[in-house]
Amino acid sequence: MRYRREFDIVECQEVYPPSEDTFLLLEALEVSSDEAVLEMGPGTGLITCHLAACAASVVAADINPKAVKCTDANLRRNRLPGEVRMSDLFQNVPERFDVIVFNPPYCPGTERDRLALSWAGGPKGVEVTARFLADAPEHLLPDGRIIILLSTEMEAQALEEALRPFRRTVLGRRRLFFEELWVEELRPLD
């Protein structure tokens, strides 16, 4: 999916702004026009806007109420369809999807203020991701897939454990000064 600069995106206070990881995930994403997509943790909503322009339908769910407002405002500003909900992972998301996209909080940390929710992934940086991966298969339609951003900031062994139930394909990779980011497509093994 190519970054479409014609989208009019406004950043919001206490909400994760589009960053290197956002752009890497965006580059690796491919969805088709008949697919139902969930973006978990949309932040400012740049990826949600791209998905809304390409997919059959998009739902976005974020634990930060300011991110929910920000994503909703950016969808409306660009006259794009889509539903944005406040939810701790799948708490308020009962449906199933063809594709679930997540750029999770992946740094070690347990802070809970609104902006910290965007980077603090738990003591090993993996806990939010592990919770997400444990529940996500129940929210996939047959032949559905997860597309997720991962980082060397996450504790490697805990991450491998969380990824064990999936068939994994690397879709993109970027080395930054202090970490490496990559994107994987995951399909449940069963």
Ligand SMILES: C[S@@+](CC[C@H](N)C(=O)[O-])C[C@H]1O[C@@H](n2cnc3c(N)ncnc32)[C@H](O)[C@@H]1O
């Ligand atoms: C790294 S930011 C990514 C934002 C955006 N998708 C992007 O790529 O720019 C992680 C996002 O996940 C949200 N988040 C963190 N924990 C969450 C949870 N338990 N349930 C839902 N969203 C969560 C944060 O509020 C934040 O918006």
